[in-house]
Amino acid sequence: MKFQRQCGILLHPTSLPSKYGIGDFGTEAYDFVDFLSNSNQSLWQILPLNPVGYGESPFQCYSAFAGNPLLISIDKLMDEGLLSAQEISEIPQFNDKRVEFNSVRKYKFGLLKKAYEKFKNSMPSHGFERFIRDSHWLEDYALFMSLKDYYDGAAWNNWDKDVAFRKPKALDNYKVLLKEEILYHKFIQYQFFKQWQELRQYSNEREIRIVGDLPIFISYDSSDVWANPSLFKLDDRGNPITVAGVPPDYFSETGQLWGNPHYNWEVMERDGFKWWIDRFSSLLEMVDIIRIDHFRGFESYWEIPYGEETAINGEWVKAPGEKLFKAIKKSLGDIPVIAEDLGIITPEVEELKEKLDFPGMKVLHFILNSGEKELYLPHNFEQNCVVYTGTHDNDTTVGWYRRLLAVNLQEIEFLEEYLDLDNDMTLEDICWRVIEVAYESEADTVIIPLQDTLCLDSDARMNxxxxxxxxxxxxxxxxxxxxxxxxxxxxxxxxxYRFLTPCHGDGSPDNLQRQFDVL
Incomplete structure (x- = not known):
């Protein structure tokens, strides 16, 4: 799918200002959409919206389908009559520069419990009933989270054996025992999706499209793995046989050991990759464009034996690639995708991306260096790509340049010549010059992290x-x-010429209204 010439901002909703200690779907999110619209931006890129697990990472979540409860707006619950002003009057003094996840979780979950009590005692909600009926993943997720609470947060493979391995009698017993907790988790998801669709509709009506993130791998401790163990490479005790990561690279000399279980692609292929089709379909109901994280893993992935302490001792293994995306296209048609093609990219990965006609990514922090071939520098970018100064994994541009100043005179000399810098320029001037180079390029799409538009230093990096x-x-x-x-x-x-352009197709306001009406 070809994109129009456009521009946008990368900012995860958790980073928005809020008096509740974490960004959410409240007033500040609507203010951000207005800021984008007023600034002639047409894209808002976010990270995965799923419920975070280990390390608070949005790439290690308890579900590939559910939403993060911490993003639910307390103010919107109050507007709905589910919380009173008195109940939220004593707001803790949260850090306004960093999310204090444990404190935020304790405070917000306490309020969500109170909102649930009012909700369940009110008249039945037809929207809630439809949401339960239409969300194929919800039963497993609500039971999984209720069991996780029951077992004090332990990973599912540490639960009683019968429930860990989903023996029908054990599941039936726990569904009765945890009936109230299961309904509570369904309520939370209903509120999350209702609030998000309201925000997305507001965005689309102002010609702002949402770029959502699809991580290739799933957290081991997730409802997805627990509910569908046959789809993953697990041994008879439920442990991963191999885990995901990447070999040594720019970010780490020992590679990155992510620890996610690998897919059992042979089993997935038997039903036409239904799980993947459901995953793409569900995400397209939430966002307008999908950025596939670690796209190269669909051609071949780094497989590390379970138990290794680093990612060094692994090997590349072939993935289904084109076969998978043909099945997705047959079911869903052409879908708007950005392929994150960073890292070790082989000719086979490039060929797959070109066959699918997905735009790849260009990150200026990686490309603006004296060793890069002229062909790959910004003035020679192709149209069908997305340019970033940096991503959520990079330092800020000010931090990146400051670090080069301290250690690499050769690179500074190259940048001074290529970017046409002079001695009178401040770090802020240089940051905006790098942003300008992204905008000047022939690339159809430019997305800049908010931190770079604010010219912030390294303490503002995300990851x-x-x-x-x-x-x-x-x-x-x-x-x-x-x-x-x-x-x-x-x-x-x-x-x-990166003007604001109208939304079309699945991102149209009319289509969004139909989705919202379901909620």
Whole structure:
């Protein structure tokens, strides 16, 4: 699918300002959409919206289908009459620069419980009943989360054997025992999707399309693996046989050991890759464009024996590639996709991307270096690609340049010449020059992290790959959407013909209204 010439901002909703300690689907999210619209932006890229698990990572979630309860707006629940002003009057003094996940979780979950009590005692909701009926993944997820609470957060393979391996009698017993908790988790998901669809509809009506993220791999400790063990490479005790990661690369000398179980592709193929079709279909009901994370893993993936301490001792194994995407296309038609094709990219991966006609990604932090061939520098980018200064895994542009200043004179000399920098330029000027290079390129799409539009230093980066702790918690300052920033973005969009364009197809307001009516 070809994209129009366009531009946008990368910002995960958790990073939005909010008095509740974490960004959510409340007023600040609508303000951000207005900021995008006022700035001649047409894309809002987010990270996965699923319920976070290990390390608070949106790429290690308890479900590939469910939504993150922490994103539910407390104010919207109050507007609905499910919370009173008195119940939310004593808001803790949260850190406005970092998400304190444990404190936020304790506070918000307490309020969600109160909202649930009011909801269940009110008149029956036909929207809630339809949501339960139409969400094929919900029963397994609600039971999984209820069991996880019952077993004090233990991974599913540490539960009683009969329930871990889904013996029908054991499941029936727990469905009765945990009936109230199961209904509570269904209520949370109903509120999440209702609030998100309201926000998405607001975005699309203002010609802002959402770019959502689809991680290739699934967390081991998830309802997906627990409910569908045959779809994954597990041994007879339920442990992964091999796990996912990437070999040593730019980010880590020992590679990245993600730990996700690998798919049993042979089993998945037998029913025409139904699980994958359901996954793409569900995500397309939430977003307008899908960014496939680690696209190269659909051609071949790095397989590491379970129990290894690093990702070094692995091997590349072939994946179904074109066969999978043909099945998806047969079921869903042409879908709007961005392929994250970073890292070790082989001719086979390039061939698969070109066959599918998916735009790939260009990250200026990787490309702007003296060793890059002239053919691959920004002035020679092809149209069918998406350009970033950096992604959620990169340092900010100010941090990136500052680090080069300290360690690599050769690269600085190259950048000074290529970017036409002079001695009077500040780090902020240089940051905007890098952004401008992205806008100047022939690439159809440009997406810039909000941190770079604010010219923030390394303490504002979102993630440091290969590390655990201190990631995913950055929060944007309350006063980020200044008129000066809006004017800069308008000027860039106009000068480089990246105008605001109407939404079409599945992202149209009419289609969104139909989806919202279901909720």
């Amino acid at each position: 440091r790959p290969g590390t655990v702790g201190g990631n995913w918690d950055w929060r944007a300052p309350k006063n980020y959407h200044t008129s000066a920033l809006v004017n800069k973005l308008i000027k860039l969009a106009k000068e480089h």
